[in-house]
Amino acid sequence: MIPLGYLYKQVASRPEWLKAAQVTDIYSLSNCVSKDFTDYVRYWKHNGYWLFDSPDIIAEIVNDASLSMEQQKLFYYEAYELQYDEDAQTWSKFTPELSFTTEIATPKNRRLEGFDITSFSLGNAPECSPLSCNARADELLTNEHCLLGSFEEAKAVIEQGSFHRCEPGPYRIIAVYSVGDVGDSGLG
Template identity: 65%
Template structure:
């Protein structure tokens, strides 16, 4: 797995339109349901995976911009080293954008599950079909709208489970609480 980085998020409760009653909240990588702490791209402090190399970098940005992190959750993300091209039906390599990318591993982390995210622009995660396209209503996701294992997530991607969802390529992402 490739370390992608960190992000503070406003964790949203399960939206009413997501008919997966066992889902309590959404821990997805994308910001469609659970929003990032700010529109941080405008500050150009993110790394090549459009996340942050350390929690300290986020805290510095938040302090400088008077952004409160109170009540937010800190997540750490890692991705499978290949992304899936749904047109070619094949896994392919991907690289970070040319920004300083030197992710500091967390001292402790708790694996919450695995997300699948679309990356049509090649940089920032756009959508997480488990929540954004309501796949959680028909897939065995946990209470945080994540799949329980890497193998499950990879099988969904390879098995055509994302047909009719947002365009890819897709990346399988491990989501950790820190």
């Protein structure tokens, strides 16, 4: 797995249209259900994976823009080093956007919450997570956060075509970690 970076999100409860009873909330990387802390791209402080190298960089945006961080949760993300092209049915490497500095500080305290699958048709900007956005969790076994339980399971459901035509790909397997509360980045 390769480090992608950090993001604060306002975690949403399971939407009514998602019928997966085991899901209580959505921890996906996608901004579709659980919203990002702000429309952060306009600040141009993200890294080459369109996330943040450290929580401190996010804190600069929050302070400069006087944003409220109430009910925000800090996440740290890693990705399988290959992405899946559904049409070609092949895995290929991807890299960060080289025009951005990408020097990710690894959190010393993090908790693996599960594995998301996210579409990246626009390069490195994360788009949709079919488990939640396309309600694939209604048919696939996920945990309470609408994430898959293992990397192996995530890879298998992609290769089996479980997300066929859900979103334009490629798809990446994302390890989703929670990192403390607001103000407690867990960096060491």
